[in-house]
Amino acid sequence: MIPMRDGIHLYTAIYEPIHQKDPSPILITRTPYKASPYGKNMSSRLWSVWQNYAREKYIFVIQDVRGRWKSEGEYVNVRPFIANKKKKKDIDEASDVYDTAEWLLHHTRNNNGKIGIIGTSYPGFYSTMGALSKHPAIKAAVPQAPVTDWFMGDDYHHNGAFMLRDGFSLAVYMNRPRPFPTEKSTPSKPYYKTDEYSFFLKAGALKNLTHLLGDSIAYWNDLMTHPNYDSWWQQRDTRRSCYNIQPAVLVVGGLFDAEDCYGAWELYKAIHKQSPDTDLQLIIGPWHHGAWEGNDGSYLGNVRFGTKTALYYQNEIEYPFLQYYLKGKGTPVSDSRKANVFFSGENQWKEFVSWPDKDAQKISYYLNEEGTLSTQVPDKTISYSEYVSDPAKPVPYTDKTTYARSKEYMTDDQRFAERRSDVLCFKTEVLKQPLTVGGEVEVELDVSMTTTDADFIVKVIDEFPEDFAYNDQKDGKGSGYRYLMNGYQMLVRGDVMRGRYRNSFERPEAFIPKQPTKVRFTMPDIAHTFKEGHRLVVQIQSTWFPLIDRNPQQFVDIYTCEDTDFIKSTIQILHQKNNPSKITFRRL
Numbered sequence: 001m002i003p004m005r006d007g008i009h010l011y012t013a014i015y016e017p018i019h020q021k022d023p024s025p026i027l028i029t030r031t032p033y034k035a036s037p038y039g040k041n042m043s044s045r046l047w048s049v050w051q052n053y054a055r056e057k058y059i060f061v062i063q064d065v066r067g068r069w070k071s072e073g074e075y076v077n078v079r080p081f082i083a084n085k086k087k088k089k090d091i092d093e094a095s096d097v098y099d100t101a102e103w104l105l106h107h108t109r110n111n112n113g114k115i116g117i118i119g120t121s122y123p124g125f126y127s128t129m130g131a132l133s134k135h136p137a138i139k140a141a142v143p144q145a146p147v148t149d150w151f152m153g154d155d156y157h158h159n160g161a162f163m164l165r166d167g168f169s170l171a172v173y174m175n176r177p178r179p180f181p182t183e184k185s186t187p188s189k190p191y192y193k194t195d196e197y198s199f200f201l202k203a204g205a206l207k208n209l210t211h212l213l214g215d216s217i218a219y220w221n222d223l224m225t226h227p228n229y230d231s232w233w234q235q236r237d238t239r240r241s242c243y244n245i246q247p248a249v250l251v252v253g254g255l256f257d258a259e260d261c262y263g264a265w266e267l268y269k270a271i272h273k274q275s276p277d278t279d280l281q282l283i284i285g286p287w288h289h290g291a292w293e294g295n296d297g298s299y300l301g302n303v304r305f306g307t308k309t310a311l312y313y314q315n316e317i318e319y320p321f322l323q324y325y326l327k328g329k330g331t332p333v334s335d336s337r338k339a340n341v342f343f344s345g346e347n348q349w350k351e352f353v354s355w356p357d358k359d360a361q362k363i364s365y366y367l368n369e370e371g372t373l374s375t376q377v378p379d380k381t382i383s384y385s386e387y388v389s390d391p392a393k394p395v396p397y398t399d400k401t402t403y404a405r406s407k408e409y410m411t412d413d414q415r416f417a418e419r420r421s422d423v424l425c426f427k428t429e430v431l432k433q434p435l436t437v438g439g440e441v442e443v444e445l446d447v448s449m450t451t452t453d454a455d456f457i458v459k460v461i462d463e464f465p466e467d468f469a470y471n472d473q474k475d476g477k478g479s480g481y482r483y484l485m486n487g488y489q490m491l492v493r494g495d496v497m498r499g500r501y502r503n504s505f506e507r508p509e510a511f512i513p514k515q516p517t518k519v520r521f522t523m524p525d526i527a528h529t530f531k532e533g534h535r536l537v538v539q540i541q542s543t544w545f546p547l548i549d550r551n552p553q554q555f556v557d558i559y560t561c562e563d564t565d566f567i568k569s570t571i572q573i574l575h576q577k578n579n580p581s582k583i584t585f586r587r588l
Contacts, residue, residue, distance in 0.1 A: 002063075002103045004073075004096055005088045010063055011035060011070035011181070012100065015046060016109050017057040023112035025326035026104055027053060028061040029119045030097065030126040032174065034069050035062040038183045049293045052319050056327065059108050065126060066096055070181045077175070077219055078125060078147060080235035081132060093129035101135045114326045118142040120252075120290050121260055128238055128267060131245050140325035142318065144252035145260040145289055146267050151233040151505070153262025156223065159521055160498040160505055161455055162558070164549040165196055165405045166259065167223065168209060175219040195401045200546035201394070204563040224559040229505035238263075239270035248279035248325050250318065254287030255344060255527060256300055256410035265355075265525045268339075272354060279332070282339040282355055283317050284527065285309045286347075288407040292318075299478040301408030303490055306347040306475050343436065344492070345462060345529035347475070350588075356439035356525065360586035363437075365428065365536065367575040367582065373426040373538055383576040387422045387541070389454060391550040391566040394543035395420060405547065414461050414489040417539060424540040424573060427463065435530040439586035441493060441523040445540070446579035448517070451569040452510040452555040456519055457544045459494040460583070461537035462530050463487065489537060492528050496548050497521040500555060510555035516579050526585075538583055540573055 001009035013035045017024060027050070037043065043062060046054045053060070067075025082092045101115050115137045117130035124146030131141035150156040156167045168191075176186040191212065192199035203209055206224065213220050226232045234240070249271060253264020268282045286305045291297050297310030317340065323329040339352040365373050369383050398409045399416035406412075418425045443458050466487045470478065500508035502519045511517055530536050543550060552561050553569040575581050 001072075002100055004066070004091065004099045006091050008066060008071075008073040010066060010072070010096065010100065012061060012063040013038075013043065014104075014108060015042065015060040017059070020057045020110055022057075023110050024057050024059045025112050026059045026061060026108060026115045027322070027326070028063065028097075028100070028104075028115060028117045028130070029123055030063045030065050030093075030100075030117070030130070031119065031123045032065050032068045032075070033122070034183075035064045036183070038070065052314070053322070056323070058326075059111055061100075061104060063100060065093065068178070070183055072181055075178070078150060078236040078238075081129065081238070081241040083241065093126055094133040097126070097130040097133040097138070098135045101133070101137055105137055112327070113137055114139045116140040116142065116322050116326050118144070120144040120293065122147055124260070124263070125238065131247050131249055132241055134246060136246075138247050140248045140250070140322055142250045142252060142322070143267060144264075144292065145254065145257050146238070146251070146263045147260055148239060148263035148267045149237045151229050152237070153266065153524060154260045158262070158496050158548070160229065160501040160508075161496045161551075162206070162223070162549040163547065164200060165546045168200075169404070171217055171220045171223065172213070175217050177216060195403055196405070196546055197396055197401070205552075205561055205565070206549060206559050207561070208563070227557060227559050228508060229501075239266055242267070242270040242274045245271060245275040245278040248281075248321070250281045250283065250321050252292055252313070252318075253284045254289060254291060255284055255342065256286060257289045258405065258407055258410050259289045262524045268355065280338065281321065281333060282341070283313060284340075285313055285342045286344050288410065298476040301411050302413065302478070302481075302483040302485065302488065303344070303411040304347075304470055304475040304478045305342070305344065309342060312349075341438065341527045343438070343527045343529050345531055346434070346436070350527075356586055357588055360439055360588050362584055363587045364582045364584040365538070366580055367426050367538070367573060369575065371424070371426050373428045373536060378575045378577055378580050380576050381578075384448070384572040384574045385424050386570065386572045387424055388568055388570050389422055389542035389553065390568045391543065391553065393422075394545035394550055395423060395541050397544045397547040410491060412491055413483075414459060414491055414537075414539060415487070417459075417541070418489070420541075422541060422543070426538045426540075428536045430465075431530055431532055431534055431536070434532050435536065436528075436588045437530075437585040438527045438588050439525050441526060442584040443497070443519075443521050443523060444584070445519045445581045446516055446574040447499075447519055448514055448572040448574060449511055449569050450513050451553040451567060452513065453551055454499045454511070454542050454553050454569050454571055455496055455548065455551045456499060457494065457496045457541045457548070458523065458583070459539040460492045460523070460526065461539060462490040462492050462528065463535040463537045464490065465533045493523050493526045494544070495521075495523040496544060498551065508555075516574060542569070542571060
């Protein structure tokens with residue numbers, strides 16, 4: 001039970017090597033998920049994800065963060081960072097790391113005075129806070145899929161739209177009351193037994209879920225009372241604090257991470273801009289959430305990547321990074337290899353000085369009549385595509401019947417959605433040469449609607465040739481399940497923009513019915529090659545359920561509105577001379 005500066009004690013499991021000739025570095029993971037197993041049993045991390053470091057006689061530390069499990073204190077989600085701490089009560093996750101590091105240096109056997117901090121997802125956030133702690137012994141931080149901004153792009157919201165499925169389950173799992181430190185979880189009840197689509201559709205408006213949860217989940221009520229990007233959310237944006245970072249930082253993320261893809265890209269960019277002297281590295285692989293800790297990474301769902309990319313990361317990137325900064329072994333990565341990004345489609349790793357590649361050129365694809373997509377600017381005076389968005393019949397995010405959100409949906413076949421009348425589909429001609437793009441995707445839609453609000457979901461898709469087939473020897477064997485890949489529509493990136501936030505996330509605005517209005521937003525970075533013979537496809541829709549909560553399509557408070565507030569909207573996507581709609585990529 002390590003003491004913090006304000007008198008709170010944090011439960012900490014410490015694993016020291018029995019036989020060590022030389023002093024050992026310390027590797028910390030701080031977690032809200034449990035520093036188990038408690039008692040005499042040992043963490044399986046030592047012979048799995050940490051086995052390389054166990055052989056090198058590292059000292060391992062796993063800590064329950066403040067207010068979770070066996071640690072004392074109050075738990076606060078994404079506790080805001082305090083840059084100027086003036087008194088002992090000015091605590092945050094960075095100060096808890098500092099105090100933990102100081103204690104460990106004086107109480108662990110034969111340490112070498114160097115500390116690293118590592119973690120995935122929420123522990124990725126705590127790793128970032130470790131990098132901000134300014135403790136001189138912390139030499140390396142490895143935030144993996146770090147929670148970075150829960151309103152703009154990570155687990156709970158994307159561009160202001162509430163991520164219903166994940167938001168509900170995460171709030172319920174993480175925020176059940178814990179009246180005193182314990183190693184046992186608070187009893188929970190299953191809120192539904194049927195499939196997720198049916199449950200959330202029958203539940204109706206968000207206020208009904210609030211009523212279902214009652215007062216037991218305080219953080220859910222916080223979510224419901226902060227619908228806009230106010231100061232409460234802004235204080236929890238990690239990117240605002242990334243100045244003068246002293247440790248070396250390796251940011252890790254997955255192209256197809258359904259939870260914190262946004263966080264990895266954005267944390268890297270923030271450190272690169274705000275702390276230019278930091279020794280900063282980036283690696284993004286073709287991974288779902290946490291897949292870099294596994295022993296494969298050669299496929300996701302039906303899509304194959306050719307090699308065991310997770311092993312490449314563990315052995316060629318993470319291990320040399322920590323060995324160099326914590327034990328002084330090996331050599332630092334050259335400036336030309338600071339950003340290492342996997343490009344799906346061609347299934348190749350590419351190395352860059354920084355990300356995005358400074359030599360990339362913008363290329364825009366315009367939506368046109370009859371579902372066409374090209375680099376030609378529309379020339380028609382009046383031209384649009386139209387659909388009716390009905391909240392009572394929302395577009396599902398997958399064609400499967402699921403109880404829990406699948407990780408594979410990030411590369412799933414989108415042909416099922418193209419068959420719906422409330423999904424627009426625009427396609428290029430068959431590509432005569434490869435198109436390689438890397439970086440943010442910029443969306444600019446000119447829209448008109450019959451209501452005062454709507455969501456806009458845009459999906460970037462790679463349509464495979466009709467005679468496509470994987471080569472097991474070249475592409476790997478995948479999951480072993482044989483799916484019809486002829487004409488497959490691979491989701492490369494999909495994201496949502498809540499229309500009311502088109503001009504400001506702090507101050508939402510209603511649409512004026514039937515008045516052409518511009519909606520601009522960016523989607524998280526992609527790294528993909530659309531190969532020769534393939535097509536680039538863009539789908540547009542206004543529901544993606546239950547991934548995203550339904551917009552009532554009226555300018556009302558979505559978190560407190562009634563079931564009767566949900567109405568149909570006829571939406572036009574304009575593609576005409578004075579109101580073009582386009583998707584812009586960065587071409588390499």
